[in-house]
Amino acid sequence: MSERLTDKVAVVTGGASGIGEATVRKFVAEGAKVVIGDLNKERGQALAEELGDAAIFVAIDVTKASDWEEVKKQALEAFGTVDVLVNNAGISVAQSLLTMTEEQYRKILEINQVSVFLGMQKIAPIMIEKGAGSIINTSSINGLKAGAIGYTDSKFAVRGMTKAASAELAPQGVRVNSIHPGIIETPMTMEGDAVEQIKAYTNFVPMRRMAQAEEVANLMLYLASDESSYSTGSEFIVDGGLTQ
Numbered sequence: 001m002s003e004r005l006t007d008k009v010a011v012v013t014g015g016a017s018g019i020g021e022a023t024v025r026k027f028v029a030e031g032a033k034v035v036i037g038d039l040n041k042e043r044g045q046a047l048a049e050e051l052g053d054a055a056i057f058v059a060i061d062v063t064k065a066s067d068w069e070e071v072k073k074q075a076l077e078a079f080g081t082v083d084v085l086v087n088n089a090g091i092s093v094a095q096s097l098l099t100m101t102e103e104q105y106r107k108i109l110e111i112n113q114v115s116v117f118l119g120m121q122k123i124a125p126i127m128i129e130k131g132a133g134s135i136i137n138t139s140s141i142n143g144l145k146a147g148a149i150g151y152t153d154s155k156f157a158v159r160g161m162t163k164a165a166s167a168e169l170a171p172q173g174v175r176v177n178s179i180h181p182g183i184i185e186t187p188m189t190m191e192g193d194a195v196e197q198i199k200a201y202t203n204f205v206p207m208r209r210m211a212q213a214e215e216v217a218n219l220m221l222y223l224a225s226d227e228s229s230y231s232t233g234s235e236f237i238v239d240g241g242l243t244q
Contacts, residue, residue: 003031004225009079011035011071011123013062013115014089016043018186019138022213023086023220028054030221033079037062037071037089062089062115068122081130084224085123087116088138090154097149105150112154113161120165124174131173136223137162139178141239159235166233175232177223182239185210206241 010027014020016038024034028051037060038044048057058074060067075082090112095104116137127133139162142148143155159178166176183202202210219238222228237243 004221004227005084006031008083008224009033009035009075009081010084010086010224011037011075011082011119012086012088013037013060013119014138015086016040016047016057019181019184019213019216019220020086020088021047022217023088024051024055026214026217026221027084027224030225032084032224035071035075035078035082060089062087062119063110065118065122068118072122072126076126082123082126083133085119085127085133085135086138086220086224087119087136087158089115090138093151094148095150100150108150109154109157112151113157116158116161120161120176124165124169127174128169128172133174134224134228135162135165135169135174135176136220137176137178139180139235141180141182141237141243143178143180144235144237144243162235163233170232175223175228177228177231177234177236179216179219179223180235180237180239180243181211181216182237182242183210184213184216186213204242205239206244209240211238211240 010032012020012024015024015036024036027034034055036044036048036057041059044057048055056078058071060071137158139158140155142152143159162176162178216238
């Protein structure tokens with residue numbers, strides 16, 4: 001294997017399952033050291049133990065600045081730096097504008113949007129100091145087109161935040177891009193109330209199937225590596241042709 005991330009250190013939130021777990025495994029296989037951030041301590045610790053010296057687990061509520069400070073502290077203590085940040089933690093909620101409560105709406109924004117701001121704010125200074133780094137923010141095809149209220153809002157916001165941060169950080173050597181997955185087969189999509197609806201929706205995907213989490217992780221790998229050295233402020237879509 002080429003080990004395209006040799007000597008790089010990554011922080012991946014939502015790293016204990018789904019796209020996050022696939023990304024963690026991909027990064028480690030390609031030579032990186034990884035900080036796995038997640039609320040699920042059991043899954044996160046088990047994954048870190050499986051990966052050995054290449055990974056540590058840090059429990060994080062991505063909506064809390066204090067938890068981000070702890071991730072930063074443990075990353076520096078364990079591996080000395082951070083080269084890659086993957087803001088991947090998020091929730092998907094299918095709710096109506098007329099029935100969603102204010103509390104539900106604010107929760108979506110806190111987890112999907114505010115967490116990305118906090119992650120970039122806390123981790124970017126490490127990258128700025130060394131003059132290099134890659135930040136990858138997980139948006140969605142619903143950051144490009146309409147979807148459920150709340151979720152769509154937050155994912156459009158991630159797209160906009162990515163562009164704003166990329167413009168600010170590019171002169172300092174830090175790249176910021178967003179990834180826009182379509183229908184991905186993960187625990188979050190396959191265990192919710194809308195499983196049958198999601199499966200039926202694949203009929204509208206030109207490739208006629210859901211993506212596997214590893215297919216998104218492959219794109220994460222490209223953006224984390226030096227191969228994407230001239231890409232910043234851009235949307236990278238992995239949706240089987242759904243938004244073409």
